[in-house]
Amino acid sequence: MFRGAERIEGGRIDEHGASQLARQLRELDLPMGRLKTGTPARLDGRTIDWSALEEQPSDSEHWTMSFLGGEGRQSLPQLRCAITRTNEHTHAIIRDNLGQSPLFSGDIEGRGPRYCPSIEDKIIRFGDRDGHQVFLEPEGLDTHLVYPNGLSTSLPADVQRAFLRTLPGLAQVEVAVPGYAVEYDHIDPRALDRRLALRAMQGLFLGGQINGTTGYEEAAAQGLLAGANAAAHARDLAPLILDRAESYLGVLVDDLCLQGITEPYRMLTARAEFRLRLRADNAATRLTPVGRELGLLGEERELWWHEREVRREEAVQALGAVVGADILRAAGADMKDDGVKRPLHEWARFPAVTVDHLLEVAPALEEAGDGELLDELIQDAVYAPYVERQNAEVRALRANEAIGLPGDLDYGAIGGLSTEMVERLTLARPETLGAAARIRGITPAALAALLVAIRQHAA
Numbered sequence: 001m002f003r004g005a006e007r008i009e010g011g012r013i014d015e016h017g018a019s020q021l022a023r024q025l026r027e028l029d030l031p032m033g034r035l036k037t038g039t040p041a042r043l044d045g046r047t048i049d050w051s052a053l054e055e056q057p058s059d060s061e062h063w064t065m066s067f068l069g070g071e072g073r074q075s076l077p078q079l080r081c082a083i084t085r086t087n088e089h090t091h092a093i094i095r096d097n098l099g100q101s102p103l104f105s106g107d108i109e110g111r112g113p114r115y116c117p118s119i120e121d122k123i124i125r126f127g128d129r130d131g132h133q134v135f136l137e138p139e140g141l142d143t144h145l146v147y148p149n150g151l152s153t154s155l156p157a158d159v160q161r162a163f164l165r166t167l168p169g170l171a172q173v174e175v176a177v178p179g180y181a182v183e184y185d186h187i188d189p190r191a192l193d194r195r196l197a198l199r200a201m202q203g204l205f206l207g208g209q210i211n212g213t214t215g216y217e218e219a220a221a222q223g224l225l226a227g228a229n230a231a232a233h234a235r236d237l238a239p240l241i242l243d244r245a246e247s248y249l250g251v252l253v254d255d256l257c258l259q260g261i262t263e264p265y266r267m268l269t270a271r272a273e274f275r276l277r278l279r280a281d282n283a284a285t286r287l288t289p290v291g292r293e294l295g296l297l298g299e300e301r302e303l304w305w306h307e308r309e310v311r312r313e314e315a316v317q318a319l320g321a322v323v324g325a326d327i328l329r330a331a332g333a334d335m336k337d338d339g340v341k342r343p344l345h346e347w348a349r350f351p352a353v354t355v356d357h358l359l360e361v362a363p364a365l366e367e368a369g370d371g372e373l374l375d376e377l378i379q380d381a382v383y384a385p386y387v388e389r390q391n392a393e394v395r396a397l398r399a400n401e402a403i404g405l406p407g408d409l410d411y412g413a414i415g416g417l418s419t420e421m422v423e424r425l426t427l428a429r430p431e432t433l434g435a436a437a438r439i440r441g442i443t444p445a446a447l448a449a450l451l452v453a454i455r456q457h458a459a
C-alpha cells in the first residue's frame with residue numbers, strides 16, 4: 001500500500017496481506033501480473049458542515065436485490081448523502097504535490113481501474129475541468145466515518161488534509177484515516193476454464209480480484225460460480241457453466257477466460273450483446289431454473305419459485321385476453337380505435353397504454369403479479385419483437401458452442417494461423433468453436449482452419 005513516501009504491507013482494513021498464499025501461487029509458475037486500486041480518506045462526519053451542502057436523499061422506493069423476505073425487507077433506516085465539489089484551489093494543491101504521488105513517481109507499476117480513477121489521475125487526464133463532483137457518504141448507522149466518493153488518492157497525509165479542506169463544507173474537516181493506493185497480484189484469467197478452474201492444477205478454483213476484476217459484485221458473482229464448481233468437482237456432479245446469452249456472469253467469465261485483461265475488469269452492461277434478454281427484472285426467471293437443476297436452491301427460494309410460477313401462469317393468461325381499443329379507452333387510455341382486437345400483451349407495446357389501464361381491464365393481473373413479476377411480464381411484452389430477433393442470434397451462438405475444441409489441440413501445427421493467433425488460442429484454450437470466434441483477432445478464415453483441424457483430430 002502506498003501513501004506518499006510510505007510503503008505498508010497488508011490486506012483489508014485490520015487484516016494481514018495474503019503474501020504467503022501469493023508466494024505459493026507464484027511457485028506454481030502461473031502467468032501473473034500486478035494491478036492497482038485505491039481508496040479515499042475517511043472523514044470524521046462531525047467536522048463536516050452539512051448545512052452548507054446540497055443533500056442527496058436515499059431512494060424513496062424500498063427496493064432490494066433479493067425477492068425473498070417479503071414486505072418491509074429493507075428495514076434499516078436510510079441515511080442521506082451530500083454533494084460537494086473540488087475547485088481550482090483543490091486542483092492547484094494536488095498539482096503542486098504530484099511529485100509526491102507514487103502513481104506518478106513510477107513506484108506503482110500496476111494498471112488501475114478505468115472507471116474509478118484517483119483524483120490525481122482525473123486532474124491530469126481531464127485538465128480542462130474546473131471541478132469534480134464528490135459524494136459524501138456515511139459509512140454506516142453506528143459510525144461517524146464518511147466516505148468522500150470520488151477522491152481516491154495516494155498523496156501524503158498532510159497534502160490530503162490540505163486539499164480536502166478546500167472543498168465546500170469541508171473547511172474544518174478532520175481526516176480519520178488517510179487514503180492510499182494498493183498494488184496487488186492477479187493471475188492471467190486465461191489460465192482458467194469456464195468453471196473458473198485452473199487448467200494447470202486439478203481442483204483449484206479461483207474467483208474474484210485474483211482473476212483481475214475490479215469490484216465487489218464481480219467478486220461475489222465469481223465466488224458463487226467458482227464455489228459451486230468446486231463443490232460439483234468434489235462430488236462428481238455436473239458443473240455450473242453459464243453462457244453469454246443467459247447471464248452477465250456468463251459474459252464476465254467468457255471475457256476473462258478468452259481475452260484476459262490489461263486493466264482491472266469491470267462488468268458493464270455494454271459488454272453483453274444480448275442485453276434485451278439480460279434484464280435485471282428477469283434475472284430470477286433466467287437463473288432460478290439453472291440453480292434448481294444443480295440443486296443450488298434453498299428451501300425458502302424453492303417455495304417462492306413454485307408459488308411464483310403459479311402466479312406467472314395466471315398473469316400470462318390474463319395478458320392473453322383479446323380486446324379492442326374501445327375497452328382500453330373505457331379504462332382511460334388516450335388512443336384511437338382502429339377496430340382491431342389484440343391480446344393485452346400486444347396492447348402493452350402501445351405508448352398510450354399504461355400498467356394501470358391493463359390492470360383496470362384485467363383485474364386478475366393484480367392478484368397474480370406482485371409489482372416485480374408484472375414489471376417483468378410487461379417488459380417481455382414490450383421487447384418481444386426484438387427479443388425474437390435476438391433469439392435467432394442466440395441459436396447461432398449455441399450451434400457454434402456445440403462444436404468442442406480438444407483441450408490438447410496443437411495450434412502451432414495448424415496451417416493458416418498467424419503466430420499471433422496461435423499465441424492467443426494457446427493462452428485462452430477456448431473450449432468451443434464459438435469461444436474461439438470471440439477471441440480478439442481470430443478471423444473467419446482462422447475459424448475455417450480450426451474446423452478442419454477438429455475434424456482431423458477426431459478422425
Ligand SMILES: Cc1cc2nc3c(=O)[nH]c(=O)nc-3n(C[C@H](O)[C@H](O)[C@H](O)COP(=O)(O)OP(=O)(O)OC[C@H]3O[C@@H](n4cnc5c(N)ncnc54)[C@H](O)[C@@H]3O)c2cc1C
Binds near residue numbers: 012208209217220223
Ligand atoms: C482500498 C480498496 C478500495 C476498494 N473500493 C471498492 C469499491 O468502492 N467498490 C467496489 O466495488 N470494489 C472496491 N474494491 C475492490 C473490492 O474490494 C475487491 O475487488 C473485492 O473485495 C475482491 O473480493 P475477493 O473475494 O476477490 O477478495 P478479498 O475481498 O480480498 O477476499 C480474500 C479473502 O481471503 C482471505 N485469505 C487470504 N489468504 C488466505 C489464506 N491463506 N487462508 C485463508 N484465507 C485467506 C483474506 O483474508 C480475505 O478475507 C476496493 C479494493 C480496495 C483494495
